[in-house]
Amino acid sequence: ATGAYPKRVKVVEVGPRDGLQNEKTVVPTSVKISLINMLSETGLQVIEATSFVSPKWVPQMADHTEVLQGINKRPGISYPVLTPNLRGFQAAVAAGAKEVSVFGAASELFTNKNINCSIEESLERFEEVMKAAREASIPVRGYVSCVLGCPYEGKISAAKVAEVSKKMYSMGCYEISLGDTIGVGTPGSMREMLAAVMKEVPVGALAVHCHDTYGQALANILVALQMGVSVVDASVAGLGGCPYAQGASGNVATEDLVYMLNGLGIHTGVDLQKLMDTGTFICNALNRKTNSKVSQASCRL
């Protein structure tokens, strides 16, 4: 059965952070700021602005303070930033952040290779951030990577995803974004994973972050919506390749997502044309073609 769909979906735009972080070309601060400002005009309610991580690890995000302080913060729009640890959190708050995100994973090997510690140790680090955030009344969003597969471990058990999600939700994350980091998931594995997670975390606190590396993203998102998920992450122009499969795509394109939601009569508040214009802007700045099929199709050359 196709089931009922949510009437509204909150689209979380991750292009300026997740997207740009996975683009080879380092983008000037002014371009990042223009990108975020343009996104702020599209109706998007949440725009992930940058990451307070050491520039040694992520050179693309070295200008995090300038970006956060330089953007026009429109009322009603949230500009979360990544904060991998307490130090990053403090720097973010000092720079004016009003919402932060922490990044966990459902795979030990991935955690090891990505942030150099075990899942348990990473949760301890987040606990420090949660404590400080609680004191400062700053909401924290939790990400769980590798929910449908890991580049190192391969298959990931739904039970493990549920366990990590539960821990992050219990420590105070208001929302858990479940990420198909390498895009290997299909509607089958999405359904199974969500069924397990929904036993531990209320569906209203869940989001999906699907990568389109195997072209499965929209089908996976459709299934998530059918199961009651109403928050979806996406990246304008499908910015951000896959660091684990050279030349392959990564994030699902916000334009393609909004096109599908519009067709389903689901309200997002996002102006598709303005979104496409923003995608055109950043692709020109990056000197690359868009990964959005809607954008490609709408452009009559």
Next chain:
Amino acid sequence: QEPQASGLPEYIKIVEVGPRDGLQNEKVIVPTDTKIELINQLSKTGLPAIEVTSFVSSKWVPQMADHKEVMRGIERHPGVQYPVLTPNLQGFHSAIAAGATEVSVFGAASESFSKMNINCSIEESIERFEEVTKSARNMNIPVRGYVSCALGCPYEGNVVPDKVAEVSKRLYSMGCYEISLGDTIGVGTPGSMKKMLEAVMKEIPLSALAVHCHDTYGQALANILTAMQMGVAVVDSSVAGLGGCPYAKGATGNVATEDVIYMLNGLGINTGVNLCAVMEAGNFICTALNKKTNSKVAQASFSTGTV
């Protein structure tokens, strides 16, 4: 993962349209040998049906000018169907003479599209097809019917679901064993797919329906999933996503067979098709066409060296 548990069919028949629909919409003219080799490779993948060519005037479709040679040149594997397009009686006779054992006719749910594409009204096209199905019946040749513009038309825009149902019913009643509903410009979404199928399913049994989705707006897999959730068990696709969109320059067209199979495998749905073998055929034809694949699965797999 049990497909039955999620209300999905246990088996999906994949109709491979790359050699016809795919190549027809590629700019580069492909040598006959290459076409034959592609079809022979596809025959070894487990695909149950491979659309071979089109018996249409070479004036209109130069890519299909070698239809006789291709039809006669391919290996015919037992258990695999090799349908060919036959727009009219003349094409039908020519196809039979060349050894065809199944044919297809192409209608549309839009008057403007019918006029622009085949120079006649829907009604006139139906009359032409009736000549074909009558002859086909006499010779025990199965006929598949296509309905283009099922979810939108490049000229008319919106297409009413009842119109799609009406044209489908005409084709089914005249003897087409299966009706393939085509989202010709890929504008459909799960919303419009559902509405259209609901209307068509009032007139045609589910088992006689197929979907032919274009991925021009990235919606194909989501649309196919929706169709399967409603019980449709036949899906058209094109190896490597061959075939651009003639109505949106630079845009993509057919959904890639590899990407469809990847999804179906993940859902535990049986297709009988070997994904790796399809990727190899895709690699072969893309090399021959000197172009990149449109299949994301193929792209990702070649990068990582795994599937």
